[in-house]
Amino acid sequence: MAKARWYDLGQASILKNKPLRQIEVDGVKIALSFRKGVFAAVSGECNHVKGPLGKGSLKGDYIVCPWHSWKFHRKTGRGEAPYDKACLPRHEVKLKDGHLFVNLSASNRRVHESHPPHPLARPVSRAKGPIRVAGISTTAMEKMNPRYSTSEHLLKIALDAAAKAGAETRFIALNKLRFNACGGFYSKDEHACTWPCTYSQIDPKDQLSEIYEALIFWADAVIIATPIRWGNASSLYYKMAERLNCIENQMLIANRSLVKNKVISFIITGGQDNVQSVAGQMLAFFSSLGFQFPLFPFIGTSRGWHAEDMANNVEHVRRNRALHKEAKELALRTMNAALALLKQ
Ligand code: FES
Known part of the structure; x- marks a missing residue:
């Protein structure tokens, strides 16, 4: 696993205000979500054609891509069934002194799962x-x-x-x-x-x-x-x-x-x-x-x-x-x- 690169995103109390947001730090795009008291972060680039996932919406625990509606779990990064072999890179998050930190180094690789061709x-x-x-x-x-x-x-x-x-x-x-x-x-x-x-x-x-x-x-x-x-x-x-x-x-x-x-x-x-x-x-x-x-x-x-x-x-x-x-x-x-x- 790549070396951890923790980055301070700011006050958690402010970040809680939006259920989903797109963040970019040093070229790393992240979809940061907050639901039922829990923050989670996955890649902000969709597996399909790199739509900005953090600009989409949340449907339960799934992020819905704003471009063509593919869905990924906000915590596990997995695609919605039947495409659940697909997976986005996940990013760890942690709270410290009221601030939210994200690890810019992803903890897993992106996995694509092909959809049947139209x-x-x-x-x-x-x-x-x-x-x-x-x-x-x-x-x-x-x-x-x-x-x-x-x-x-x-x-x-x-x-x-x-x-x-x-x-x-x-x-x-x-x-x-x-x-x-x-x-x-x-x-x-x-x-x-x-x-x-x-x-x-x-x-x-x-x-x-x-x-x-x-x-x-x-x-x-x-x-x-x-x-x-x-x-x-x-x-x-x-x-x-x-x-x-x-x-x-x-x-x-x-x-x-x-x-x-x-x-x-x-x-x-x-x-x-x-x-x-x-x-x-x-x-x-x-x-x-x-x-x-x-x-x-x-x-x-x-x-x-x-x-x-x-x-x-x-x-x-x-x-x-x-x-x-x-x-x-x-x-x-x-x-x-x-x-x-x-x-x-
Ligand atoms: S880019 Fe996300 S569904 Fe097409």
Whole structure:
């Protein structure tokens, strides 16, 4: 065991005021806890990706990591069952003259216990097969009585055209998936925003894996359809986009691009205006994730600011053969650009 290095943390009566705190002395990070009259200290670095355990919370005698909720016993350092072979370094504490001292030399080594890998954590590689086109509809609608959607209609026309041209296609209605809004893990620390996304790992009911599977693994080409809502893409589009931060963040923290040789395009329909602005935002965002674009990467339609007459907006798309043709051509451009990348 390393030589003891006792350090005076200060008056115990003051340190009792907080059940859990993060302390750093000479580069040693410690999670100091106080519960039921007893101080305890373990490493302040989580076994997962070094989250600051002392900034988490106490649940009984377990410290809950503030980044992804792994739990460790505050006295023994052991992980919560079934991960109780994992162990944090422990630090002795002692009271003397009303002061609390901690031994900066840990009394044991850190032990990692691997968690079963999340299915999305597998290596990114393209499975053999024909060209694959995923269509994601981001329009929001009431689930019990779904309505006609102009953007979704054009998306389905596009996917049909891709299928007729020999592609495998997959249609995903974002509205049917239950998924969390981004938890802002990136804003805690860039390393707290992980791949797979934290919510995919800790919430078995989160269904955004379907989107990650399509974008990262399955599709060669993607078409995203959105209505214009108050001059922007739909709220569901933004809810999804924020959850895709974990893809972009991998380039920053792990120097790896999860999106390889994929092409994306967009369908934007509005009862009112702002097609160009919505397209600009979507193009900028998906270029940051590593997607490429076909020639003329979006189609859009809007009858302008005064077009509040929804019935006419619907008819404008439902019966508009020129628009339907544009949707088909967009699908073929997107698909052909993806094919060209695959051939390279
Ligand atoms: S659970 Fe602690 S860093 Fe992820």
